[in-house]
Amino acid sequence: MKATVITIGDEILIGQIVDTNTVSIARHLNSAGITVVEKSSVGDNAADICSAVGRGLDISDIVIITGGLGPTKDDITKHTLCELFGSHLVFAPAEAEHIRTLLDRRGIEFSELNRAQALVPECCTVLHNAHGTAPGMWFDCGTDGSKVVVSLPGVPFEMEHLMLDEVMPRLRSRFALHSIVHRTMITRGIAESVLAQRIASWEDALPGGLRLAYLPSPNIVRLRLSAYDVDRDEAAARIDSQFAKLHAIIPDNIVGYDDATVERIVHDLLIERKATLAVAESCTGGAIASKFTAMAGASAYFLCGVVSYSNESKRDVLGVDYDDILRCGAVSETVARQMAEGVRRISGADYGIATTGIAGPTGGSAEKPVGTVWFGIATPEGSCAVMRNSGTDRSQIIGRASAYAIEMLLAELTKKN
Amino acid sequence: MKATVITIGDEILIGQIVDTNTVSIARHLNSAGITVVEKSSVGDNAADICSAVGRGLDISDIVIITGGLGPTKDDITKHTLCELFGSHLVFAPAEAEHIRTLLDRRGIEFSELNRAQALVPECCTVLHNAHGTAPGMWFDCGTDGSKVVVSLPGVPFEMEHLMLDEVMPRLRSRFALHSIVHRTMITRGIAESVLAQRIASWEDALPGGLRLAYLPSPNIVRLRLSAYDVDRDEAAARIDSQFAKLHAIIPDNIVGYDDATVERIVHDLLIERKATLAVAESCTGGAIASKFTAMAGASAYFLCGVVSYSNESKRDVLGVDYDDILRCGAVSETVARQMAEGVRRISGADYGIATTGIAGPTGGSAEKPVGTVWFGIATPEGSCAVMRNSGTDRSQIIGRASAYAIEMLLAELTKKN
Numbered sequence: 001m002k003a004t005v006i007t008i009g010d011e012i013l014i015g016q017i018v019d020t021n022t023v024s025i026a027r028h029l030n031s032a033g034i035t036v037v038e039k040s041s042v043g044d045n046a047a048d049i050c051s052a053v054g055r056g057l058d059i060s061d062i063v064i065i066t067g068g069l070g071p072t073k074d075d076i077t078k079h080t081l082c083e084l085f086g087s088h089l090v091f092a093p094a095e096a097e098h099i100r101t102l103l104d105r106r107g108i109e110f111s112e113l114n115r116a117q118a119l120v121p122e123c124c125t126v127l128h129n130a131h132g133t134a135p136g137m138w139f140d141c142g143t144d145g146s147k148v149v150v151s152l153p154g155v156p157f158e159m160e161h162l163m164l165d166e167v168m169p170r171l172r173s174r175f176a177l178h179s180i181v182h183r184t185m186i187t188r189g190i191a192e193s194v195l196a197q198r199i200a201s202w203e204d205a206l207p208g209g210l211r212l213a214y215l216p217s218p219n220i221v222r223l224r225l226s227a228y229d230v231d232r233d234e235a236a237a238r239i240d241s242q243f244a245k246l247h248a249i250i251p252d253n254i255v256g257y258d259d260a261t262v263e264r265i266v267h268d269l270l271i272e273r274k275a276t277l278a279v280a281e282s283c284t285g286g287a288i289a290s291k292f293t294a295m296a297g298a299s300a301y302f303l304c305g306v307v308s309y310s311n312e313s314k315r316d317v318l319g320v321d322y323d324d325i326l327r328c329g330a331v332s333e334t335v336a337r338q339m340a341e342g343v344r345r346i347s348g349a350d351y352g353i354a355t356t357g358i359a360g361p362t363g364g365s366a367e368k369p370v371g372t373v374w375f376g377i378a379t380p381e382g383s384c385a386v387m388r389n390s391g392t393d394r395s396q397i398i399g400r401a402s403a404y405a406i407e408m409l410l411a412e413l414t415k416k417n
Numbered sequence: 418m419k420a421t422v423i424t425i426g427d428e429i430l431i432g433q434i435v436d437t438n439t440v441s442i443a444r445h446l447n448s449a450g451i452t453v454v455e456k457s458s459v460g461d462n463a464a465d466i467c468s469a470v471g472r473g474l475d476i477s478d479i480v481i482i483t484g485g486l487g488p489t490k491d492d493i494t495k496h497t498l499c500e501l502f503g504s505h506l507v508f509a510p511a512e513a514e515h516i517r518t519l520l521d522r523r524g525i526e527f528s529e530l531n532r533a534q535a536l537v538p539e540c541c542t543v544l545h546n547a548h549g550t551a552p553g554m555w556f557d558c559g560t561d562g563s564k565v566v567v568s569l570p571g572v573p574f575e576m577e578h579l580m581l582d583e584v585m586p587r588l589r590s591r592f593a594l595h596s597i598v599h600r601t602m603i604t605r606g607i608a609e610s611v612l613a614q615r616i617a618s619w620e621d622a623l624p625g626g627l628r629l630a631y632l633p634s635p636n637i638v639r640l641r642l643s644a645y646d647v648d649r650d651e652a653a654a655r656i657d658s659q660f661a662k663l664h665a666i667i668p669d670n671i672v673g674y675d676d677a678t679v680e681r682i683v684h685d686l687l688i689e690r691k692a693t694l695a696v697a698e699s700c701t702g703g704a705i706a707s708k709f710t711a712m713a714g715a716s717a718y719f720l721c722g723v724v725s726y727s728n729e730s731k732r733d734v735l736g737v738d739y740d741d742i743l744r745c746g747a748v749s750e751t752v753a754r755q756m757a758e759g760v761r762r763i764s765g766a767d768y769g770i771a772t773t774g775i776a777g778p779t780g781g782s783a784e785k786p787v788g789t790v791w792f793g794i795a796t797p798e799g800s801c802a803v804m805r806n807s808g809t810d811r812s813q814i815i816g817r818a819s820a821y822a823i824e825m826l827l828a829e830l831t832k833k834n
Contacts, residue, residue, distance in 0.1 A: 010628075010630055010643070011630065011632055011641070012443075012456065013443060013452075013453040013454070013455075013456065014443055014444070014447050014453070014597075014599060014643075015439070015440040015441065015442070015443030015444035015447065015453075016599075016601075016632065016641070017440070017632075018435060018436075018437055018440050019435075019436065020435055022432070022458075023432040023433075023434070023435050024432065025432070026429075026430055026431055026432030027431070027432035030431050030432065035430075036430040036431065036432075037430070037459075037460070037465070038430075038457055038458065038459055038465070038469075039429065039430065039457060039458040040455060040456060040457040040458070041439075041455065041456040041457070042454075042455055043454070044630070048454070048455070052455075070609065070631065070633070071609065071610045071613060072609065072610075072613045072631040073613075073620065073629070074628075074629060074630045074631060103608075103610075106608065108608050108610070108611060109611070111610055111611070111614055112614075113610045113613055113614060114610055131809075133610075155633075157808075157810060157813055180431075182431060182433075184433075191523065191525050192487065192488065192489065193488045193489075193520075193525065193528060193530050193531055193550075194525055194526075194528075196488060196489050196490075196530055197528055197530065203490070211427075211491070212490070212491060213427055213428065213461070213491045214487065214489045214491060215428055215433065215434070216487070216572075224428070224433070226427070226431075278730075279724075281703075281706075284710075285706055285707055285709070285710025285711065285715070285719075285722075286698075286703030286704070286705070286706030286707040286710060286722055286724070287703070287707050287710075288703070289698075289702055289703030289706070289724040290702055290703040290704050290707050292702070293701075293702025293703060293704075293724065293726065293776075293815075294702065294811070294812065294815065296776075296777070296778050296779070296811055298702070298726070299726055299727075299780075302702075302724075302726045303726055303727040303729070303730055304723070304724060304725055304726060304727060304730035304734060305702075305703050305722070305723070305724030305726070306721070306722070306723055306724070306734070307696070307703065307706040307710065307719075307721060307722030307723070307724075308721055309710065309715070309716055309719045309720055309721060309722070310716075310719075310720040310721060310764070312720070312764070312765065313695075313720055313721035313763075313764055316763060316764075317721060317723070317734065317763055317764075346730075346733060346734055347727070347729070347730055347733075347734075348729065359710075359713075360713065361713050362713070363716075393574070394711070394713055395711065396574065398710075398711065
């Protein structure tokens, strides 16, 4: 079973927004064994929308569209689909009532524009949008009615609930689906080209039907094995047995599997061990705290974060020695250690980690160029700090330094005694 | 002049990565007056790549491709383009030398895989990738050689430099380009449908050639006016005069223009007034601190952030009264106020803002459901707190609550006395 995903909106073509909707849609479809053969983005333009939907129906069985369902004049998806399928708009009283209730709750009056949102093509099945005012639409089409076009709002949260609650159950009951199985092994500490050489003979011996992909990111390379159109359990077992062979080749470089991020692996380890964490950040500015607290359940171990941006806050909140700051500079081994020790002490956490560096674009010197970051870690056994140059661009430095600090904690949690 | 952007990689179709490359490419093209008519993503599959490139050449003059240029076996873009253009691979000694230098610096041995990265189709112009090991490629094609296909690596940082340093200068000198002008007005405090009604007569009277789009996000609606194929200065003046009319209709709801985020507007205001800020976060977990510190120059005003996740850290670091936490709960007006006052006091900042709420998915109650967030603000004149329900999903709650806290500060900074 094949699908095409189409996003509609000039804001995508001019680069005003990052598209995260198709990521989520592709995952949902994949999990049910549906292969996404193409994604495309077109503007708020009837001819381009029709041509994209037409091509989607040519090359696939399922076309999922997001965007262009808002109440304003630039939103034309509904009218365009209505014309494309030779239908006309009818009023859906239940949807109108729902829209009125949502607006009431926000203290907004129900207007003509909102009433127009309750108009839907007569030929479609309405997909109730519990979290928003634009209903989703399901069209049965193709010459023998065997294909499906689904139109969803572009608001990520609304789209997500509609996919989960309305679209996926219908697709599962409508089509007899084979499975696609992806599993990903997460490695650290080996560059992509070196890794490829080290595992070359394993890769060459992979059985037919298994496909390998390399996904490199800073410090981490993900290896993904995929099997298409298969029995789920049988394919999962085949992939597991290949990963077991790989484990024998690079036993010390595997940090996790599948969607696990390094912070998720640390999160699970801390909860499992009933250990607690506190974070002191200067150059990363809250990015490390954000990564942990974004995960549900973080309150079990995350006690406190301090973004000590000024030297005074390093002294007053974390207890860093002010003379040391003046003598060694805020970006130094001793300050990184004292920050980690300080946040561990004031919070009573088991582990404290700290960053202090020069995120740029200004503030660098010959001795400490932009990108210089010191990382401190304090544990029940003591503390230490290491330095790493983390790049040249502010967002890159913040991203890499956050990732490295969390990796350093992972190394501490998984070290062999 | 029209362009198509194609991203290649199974990881995009299965939803393993978020595509940010095409956002950046679209912006570069737009800034030079080139309209992106379609974006598409296909897998690492020769037939799909050929068909996407062929369609790109049918509907546009310029095709920009990213991805599939790595050293590993799943990367087939180079071979596929070579076959498509009836060429063969030749060895580029200068590129090989550059790759060897880059690898040396990282202590990695130059291997056969790396040598293969220095092979390029004979018919292309090599685009030197100063920041990475995969060269970019420029192909002149079309029946009369008037069209262009460009292939770039998928690593965002490398792609970005190649676009900036190699591709855009060549496109500018190759094509006589008209301009596309986009300007965006940022409004707050009016829901999209209400705004559309309030400005309906202005919208209806817009002159031909100007196109309006509504881009709603939590609490903020962006209004974008676009003019295509125009003289830049003349179009900018026409848009400015329309925005001036709009200003008269909604004078109190305009907070900025173009790419300005609310945090950028606050950032500029704080620097202009030489005022300082400290942030105390519970449920937002560092997201507010991150937004400010992501901006270069934040150290001029951002003194300190505290992510006081545990009750003890609210007491020990911020000085919140523990009896009040027990009596009113950590998510309460009094705790939000004391957090804002506390972080202002310990940092010596002019403004303190605070969040405390229930981000979920657990921890809610009938009285304080998931999504309940109290926002505190402390200023030289005093302090107060307000409550807002910020959604039902953890990431949504964190995102909305961060946005609202910063908006509350903006309202304070721009209030009329």
